[in-house]
Amino acid sequence: MTHLSPDPHLSTPRHLEVAIIGGGQAGLTLSWHLKARGIDHLVFEKKTAMHAWRDQRWDSFCLVTPNWQCDLPGHPYDGDDPDGFMKKDEILDWLRRFRDKLDPPLLENTAVLKVSRRAGGGFTIASSAGSFTADQVVAASGGYHVPIVPRFAERLPADIRQIHSADYRSPQSLPEGAVLVVGSGQSGAQIAEDLHLAGRKVHLAVGDAPRCARFYRGRDVVTWLAEMGYYDMPVERHPLKEGVRDNTNHYVTGRDGGRDIDLRRFALEGMALYGLLQDLEGTRLRFAPTLREALDAADRVYNGINASIDRHIAEHSIDAPPPSVYAPVWVPETEPESLDLEAAGIGTIIWCIGFRPDFHWLDAPVFNGAGHPVHHRGVTAEPGVYFLGLPWLHSWGSGRFSGIDRDARYLADRITAGTAEVRRAG
Known part of the structure; x- marks a missing residue:
């Protein structure tokens, strides 16, 4: 060089x-x-x-x-x-x-x-x-x-370790105890999965990130979308115009050969899900009652992308396995609106809410x-x-x-x- x-x-x-x-x-x-x-x-x-x-x-x-x-x-x-x-x-x-x-x-x-x-x-x-x-x-x-961390993080108990997603390395690098992951974009969802697979108790504050399938009708979804020209569409032709630059990327993973990330399935397996994190009162975090809608919205995007692939396959008479529609495997019975950090044994908070x-x-x-x-x-x-x-x-x-x-x-x-x-x- x-x-x-x-x-x-x-x-x-x-x-x-x-x-x-x-x-x-x-x-x-x-x-x-x-x-x-x-x-x-x-x-x-x-x-x-x-x-x-x-x-x-x-x-x-x-x-x-x-x-x-x-x-x-x-x-x-x-x-x-x-x-x-x-x-x-x-x-x-x-x-x-x-x-x-x-x-x-x-x-x-x-x-x-x-x-x-x-x-x-x-x-x-x-x-x-x-x-x-x-x-x-x-x-x-x-x-x-610049990593984004909310200002109220200054008021969190000093014995709770706080890191940004950019500084996360592995489950073994964190203190003992449960982990709160804030944000469910690509980094948040994948870090939550990493911790979950390692057997850590994970609490996840879910945002408005969409999701997509890894594979659908016999091919990687990225391959379908590339064939359909999605990655070549210029900003000015997108329905949102320049507003699309503010969109959060879909969460999915290439881990172990690639698979979906399904937060609902994680919930069935013991991960605790919440809506948007709003504030801190003492040792208790407050969440907005947005979890159910966030999960539903992510699934609508998931099924919507698959439906666009269905149309492409039909229009071009492509031989492919039959279509399918994702059905929720878990639905929150209530909207949890608070979490006591001390009672939950939270040892680490990982901020996965992006950069500015x-x-x-x-x-x-x-x-x-x-x-x-x-x-x-x-x-x-x-x-x-x-x-x-x-x-x-x-x-x-x-x-x-x-x-x-x-x-x-x-x-x-x-x-x-x-x-x-x-x-x-x-």
Whole structure:
């Protein structure tokens, strides 16, 4: 790999045609395209390349999408199980080999402190490794920056360990006692399962995340949806338009070859389910009476996706096993509205309620009131400022290995045009 560092003896900052902020798969994929076009660039990474896959995933983590969807430029999945789901170590090895093939111009362990427009054009980049200038800047650091933890967590008893999903590693790494998992998105549902399978008593505060089947009518549901074009649908064609970017991903797992995650079945097996967590009074947590509707809503999405597959099969006369409809295996008799932490023996709370973006370092008028970037396919209204690696940047596929290359290629074309313009002017 090409490791770079600034020369402290230079009287003027090093100038780049393009600065890429973020050394994850998105930033490195864009680097691949810029190298192919002969555009001078540098990838800034505050830790190490693609560190989040190592540092923010638990030990039993595996992909929830089939391996065949892993397709970075010049580096498709090359294992012997395209329909399987790579485990954490396999993902890290695959990504390491991509990085080694690419040999990117990469500046690791370097935090970008501020990017601002400079007089005369382009940008000034202040970093922990010195100053740089660039004609164009790409924020490729993703959108999951600051772990979300509710403010009332400060009032929880000091003897209860609190961690965010990004810091969870294994059931064995937690103190003794029951575990409260807050949030039922992909991370929350899978962590709850991990603990449940290890024999830990799990209490789960269920949110509004939808779910989907792992396999249906003889194929992985992802394979069906890909064939139906769901991952290629652009934001502007989605019924929710840009609102789809706020959606929570469906919970499902690739564990042990892949299967559904059915919270109702977990309840039959002893997991305690609750509605949305609202507040804390002493040692007692309060929940909204939303559990029944949350489970029903998740099942409606589950059956709705399967019904769309049924229509696709019928319209194209595809030979497939017969259809089916999921029927609840458990229904809550009551809506539990409180939980006494001490009486329940809760030793750990795991917050699985997501992250918020933090682009404080980017001084540019490209954000909405919630701090989210405003863009079209990563291109902002501010000349020379781009985003890459965001969920639903362009389509559902943007948040998957299968869609990164397309998004990066699109931006590379725009960046190339901008570089040509700067070169002509210079």
